[in-house]
Amino acid sequence: MMKVLVTGGAGFIGSNLALELQDRGYEVIVLDDFSSGHFKNLIGFEGDVVTESILDVDLNRFRDVDIIFHQAAITDTTIQDQKLMMQINTEGFRRFLDFAIENNIKFIYASSAATYGNAPAPQKEEYAGKPNNIYGFSKWICDCIAKKYMEKYPDAHIIGLRYFNVFGPREQYKGKMASMIWQLAKQMIEGKNPKIFKWGEQKRDQVYVKDVVRANLLAMDAKESCIVNVGSGRAVSFNYIIEVLNKVLGFDYTPEYIDNPYKEFYQEHTEADLSKAKKYLGYKPEWKFEKAVEDYIKWLKKNKYIK
Structure with missing residues (x-):
């Protein structure tokens, strides 16, 4: 049985990944300090949970794992503390990557579209490097380190x-x-008109978490190291999100438009170019936005998060 470590495994993407790996018969260890993760995300999980910071945990206890899925990070993009963001996101990443290389462990990690800043859409991997905030910068430097390691250790799996x-x-x-x-x-x-920034035509590549989990699983068998986009390959406007939610929830709300306080560094249009993801991982999104929203709302109702 293969043994895997999921850092940030009590978080949003990490918990979905840990539970799917468990369902597929892997022995899963979750590492999470619960600073933003939540135990309820792991209801149904039967593996081990190590509650330590990625900066302090004794890595020797993970020497026998076959794969590390590094999801742990500060994901609050509004945090301005540059030192904290770089220590957790970049130094934490470096620590685990070094450990993976030393012990011949496959290393799959979460980067971000925040590395693109205001690059034109659709964003191709080579457009990255002009992030708008310290979060995007911390992830960009992780990518830069990863690229150097890929060149230095051609047999590594990164x-x-x-x-x-x-x-x-x-x-x-x-x-x-x-x-x-x-x-x-x-x-x-809650009976409120949904609030979005004026005039709701900003577009985002909204990707369903089930597709993201699948990309991680595909990454285990990638033939060579790479950094690729994981998205839906389609941008939807905020107005359209409300339209779809009205349909799925049976409502008829109109948006309430508000001023955008982040205008100067706001990404107006994100859309993943998926040609490299397809080439290197065989990744192609399976969930269309409308079907994904339906599936998600069903899950929220079933688990009583919404009525």
Whole structure:
């Protein structure tokens, strides 16, 4: 039985990944300090949970793992503390990558579309490097380190996955950093007009978490190291998100448009170019946005997160 470590395994994407790996028969260890993860995300998990910081944990206890899925990071993009963001996201990443190389462990990690800043859409991997915030910068430097290691250690297995806007089950503990799908659905269920920035035509590549988990699984068998986009390959406007939610929830709300306080560094249009993901991983999204929203709302109702 293969043994895997999921760092940040009590978080949104990490928990979905840990549970899917468990279902597929892997022995799974979760590492999470629960600073933003939540135990309820791991209901149904039967593996080991190590509660330590990625900066302090004794890595020797993971020497016998076959694969590390490094999902742990500060994902709150509004945090301005540059030192904290770089220590957790970049130094934490470096520590685990070094350990993986030394012990011949496959290393698959979460990068981000935040590395693109205001690059034109559709974003290709080579457009990265002009991030708008310290979060995007911390992830960009991880990619730079990864690239150097790929050249230095050609036999290593290093895969970086640049996630676009991920939504789906187990994100509800992310608070203000949860997806717009969750935020807007919640407002509508509470009887409020959904609030979006003027005039709702900003576009985002919204990718369902089940597709993101599949990309991670495909990354285990990649023939060579790479950094690739993981998205839906399609941008949808915020107006359209509300349209789809109205349909799925049986409502008829109109958006309430508000000023955008982040205008100067706001990404107006994100859309993943997936040609490299297809080439290197064989990744092609399976979930169309409309079907994914339906599936997600069903899950939220079943688990009593919404009525």
